[in-house]
Amino acid sequence: xxxxxxxxxxxxxxxxxxxxxxxxxxxxxxxxxxxxxxxxxxxxxxxxxxxxxxxxxxxxxxxxxxxxxxxxxxxxxxxxxxxxxxxxxxxxxxxxxxxxxxxxxxxxxxxxxxxxxxxxxxxxxxxxxxxxxxxxxxxxxxxxxxxxxxxxxxxxxxxxxxxxxxxxxxxxxxxxxxxxxxxxxxxxxxxxxxxxxxxxxxxxxxxxxxxxxxxxxxxxxxxxxxxxxxxxxxxxxxxxxxxxxxxxxxxxxxxxxxxxxxxxxxxxxxxxxxxxxxxxxxxxxxxxxxxxxxxxxxxxxxxxxx
Amino acid sequence: xxxxxxxxxxxxxxxxxxxxxxxxxxxxxxxxxxxxxxxxxxxxxxxxxxxxxxxxxxxxxxxxxxxxxxxxxxxxxxxxxxxxxxxxxxxxxxxxxxxxxxxxxxxxxxxxxxxxxxxxxxxxxxxxxxxxxxxxxxxxxxxxxxxxxxxxxxxxxxxxxxxxxxxxxxxxxxxxxxxxxxxxxxxxxxxxxxxxxxxxxxxxxxxxxxxxxxxxxxxxxxxxxxxxxxxxxxxxxxxxxxxxxxxxxxxxxxxxxxxxxxxxxxxx
Ligand SMILES: Nc1ncnc2c1ncn2[C@@H]1O[C@H](COP(=O)(O)OP(=O)(O)O)[C@@H](O)[C@H]1O
Ligand SMILES: [Mg+2]
Numbered sequence: 001x002x003x004x005x006x007x008x009x010x011x012x013x014x015x016x017x018x019x020x021x022x023x024x025x026x027x028x029x030x031x032x033x034x035x036x037x038x039x040x041x042x043x044x045x046x047x048x049x050x051x052x053x054x055x056x057x058x059x060x061x062x063x064x065x066x067x068x069x070x071x072x073x074x075x076x077x078x079x080x081x082x083x084x085x086x087x088x089x090x091x092x093x094x095x096x097x098x099x100x101x102x103x104x105x106x107x108x109x110x111x112x113x114x115x116x117x118x119x120x121x122x123x124x125x126x127x128x129x130x131x132x133x134x135x136x137x138x139x140x141x142x143x144x145x146x147x148x149x150x151x152x153x154x155x156x157x158x159x160x161x162x163x164x165x166x167x168x169x170x171x172x173x174x175x176x177x178x179x180x181x182x183x184x185x186x187x188x189x190x191x192x193x194x195x196x197x198x199x200x201x202x203x204x205x206x207x208x209x210x211x212x213x214x215x216x217x218x219x220x221x222x223x224x225x226x227x228x229x230x231x232x233x234x235x236x237x238x239x240x241x242x243x244x245x246x247x248x249x250x251x252x253x254x255x256x257x258x259x260x261x262x263x264x265x266x267x268x269x270x271x272x273x274x275x276x277x278x279x280x281x282x283x284x285x286x287x288x289x290x291x292x293x294x295x296x297x298x299x300x301x302x303x304x305x306x
Numbered sequence: 307x308x309x310x311x312x313x314x315x316x317x318x319x320x321x322x323x324x325x326x327x328x329x330x331x332x333x334x335x336x337x338x339x340x341x342x343x344x345x346x347x348x349x350x351x352x353x354x355x356x357x358x359x360x361x362x363x364x365x366x367x368x369x370x371x372x373x374x375x376x377x378x379x380x381x382x383x384x385x386x387x388x389x390x391x392x393x394x395x396x397x398x399x400x401x402x403x404x405x406x407x408x409x410x411x412x413x414x415x416x417x418x419x420x421x422x423x424x425x426x427x428x429x430x431x432x433x434x435x436x437x438x439x440x441x442x443x444x445x446x447x448x449x450x451x452x453x454x455x456x457x458x459x460x461x462x463x464x465x466x467x468x469x470x471x472x473x474x475x476x477x478x479x480x481x482x483x484x485x486x487x488x489x490x491x492x493x494x495x496x497x498x499x500x501x502x503x504x505x506x507x508x509x510x511x512x513x514x515x516x517x518x519x520x521x522x523x524x525x526x527x528x529x530x531x532x533x534x535x536x537x538x539x540x541x542x543x544x545x546x547x548x549x550x551x552x553x554x555x556x557x558x559x560x561x562x563x564x565x566x567x568x569x570x571x572x573x574x
Contacts, residue, residue, distance in 0.1 A: 013574055051415040055573050076417035077319040087408030091340060092333075103329030104416045106319050146412070153317075 009059035080152030105150030330426025383505030397475030420566035
């Protein structure tokens with residue numbers, strides 16, 4: 001059984017704006033799934049529907065096999081959400097607000113669990129502090145603690161690292177890995193590609209309400225990635241030698257670079273290329289390869305649709 | 307950290323989320339107790355002022371109303387006035403604030419049913435106004451001697467009114483899109499209705515046209531019933547009053563049910 005199973009999901013807001021169209025998506029138990037997409041693509045809408053904050057216009061969503069509308073008590077008990085916007089109570093203490101969340105989600109008090117949660121999030125010494133006295137980064141930690149207070153099986157993080165400092169980002173990545181190791185399914189949205197590249201097992205790309213691709217991260221990079229071999233010339237070449245025309249080489253940097261592009265999935269005989277260059281007495285001083293990042297793949301994908 | 311890692315089946319939520327109701331109730335009561343001093347001092351001072359002005363200064367010149375000394379006569383009305391305004395203010399603020407601050411997402415994503423949400427918010431708001439009502443009764447008893455003829459009925463009416471108007475406040479809090487709207491209903495509607503509703507006089511002393519007019523004011527029935535529980539006298543029959551009060555409660559309950567069914571101003 002999948003952690004999340006979405007079928008034919010559509011959302012049209014009262015304004016008439018269609019935020020999601022016919023989305024089908026399966027999220028496996030225990031994986032980290034990154035939902036990538038530009039601003040306004042519909043990522044938050046999707047998450048909010050699963051969590052019960054927004055009502056869908058069409059389709060269905062199951063969490064651990066339970067319908068999120070009809071069996072909302074079950075699904076909401078096992079889902080935790082760290083929303084995009086930083087919204088906390090001001091006058092409550094950290095301790096009170098985290099325990100409040102636990103109770104709200106139907107769990108009996110468990111001070112030991114809450115204690116360990118706070119220390120894992122480096123909040124232990126702030127437990128009696130009023131939330132309004134905390135920095136933005138600390139407030140975000142509190143939001144995470146609240147989302148985990150009821151020991152959810154599935155955790156949604158909506159742009160968790162937007163505008164957070166390096167230290168917190170690293171802490172959050174570590175926490176996500178730790179949670180995954182404990183079997184928690186994690187769905188995060190981001191428009192930082194590095195984050196998806198760093199964290200995700202699988203990646204979905206959403207653009208203007210349509211899920212345009214879901215793929216294993218590695219497969220995605222391999223399938224769509226281009227590799228580029230750049231050779232640094234000893235002496236600039238006036239043009240690509242006619243004898244090498246079959247390879248589709250390009251000259252760069254005023255003839256001092258010879259660039260060879262190929263699909264990452266294709267196996268290339270580099271030594272043959274080097275031999276042919278030697279036969280033509282073309283000398284090079286250096287070489288390096290570059291593989292396109294998810295960022296490039298992503299920009300490519302989205303721009304192709306416009 | 308989570309139960310997910312173990313092989314245990316999906317957490318089975320109870321049919322009634324008592325921890326959830328308690329969490330909301332406690333949260334709301336904590337909010338009230340942060341301002342406990344103001345909450346309690348204000349009604350004590352106001353009540354004392356009423357007695358100094360109305361009870362002593364004016365009351366000494368007024369005859370008793372339906373056999374009840376004027377000072378004692380105004381006590382039920384005074385309590386009702388506080389019950390109305392406090393219930394509406396507390397319940398409307400309680401649900402409006404999370405909408406305003408953005409923290410409502412947590413409530414909407416929690417496994418709590420509409421009934422449980424209402425129990426938490428309305429329960430807390432009603433509790434606070436019942437406490438304040440009792441404080442006013444206690445303060446009043448320092449100035450006049452009060453005899454309660456039907457104590458059980460008095461307590462029941464106190465609770466019924468507190469719950470009804472807390473429900474009403476809850477509806478206002480959901481409907482409101484700004485702070486002005488939160489304040490407008492109590493100021494523009496409840497205060498006039500209360501003053502015109504016989505809080506400080508019997509509507510029998512009004513000219514016939516105005517008296518008839520008063521019968522369209524729901525507050526008349528509430529105050530009348532409440533005064534009956536104290537002194538056994540009524541402006542309108544106790545049966546009519548009770549029917550009216552319960553009808554008002556049912557009306558508010560239906561409105562709340564509709565709000566949750568449609569997600570009105572809660573969900574997009
Ligand atoms: N309550 C709403 N009413 C109308 N339109 C909305 C509402 N919420 C979001 N939208 C619109 O839906 C689209 C998707 O928004 P959102 O899901 O927040 O995107 P993302 O999280 O990917 O940035 C945006 O164009 C946004 O303006
Ligand atoms: Mg978003």
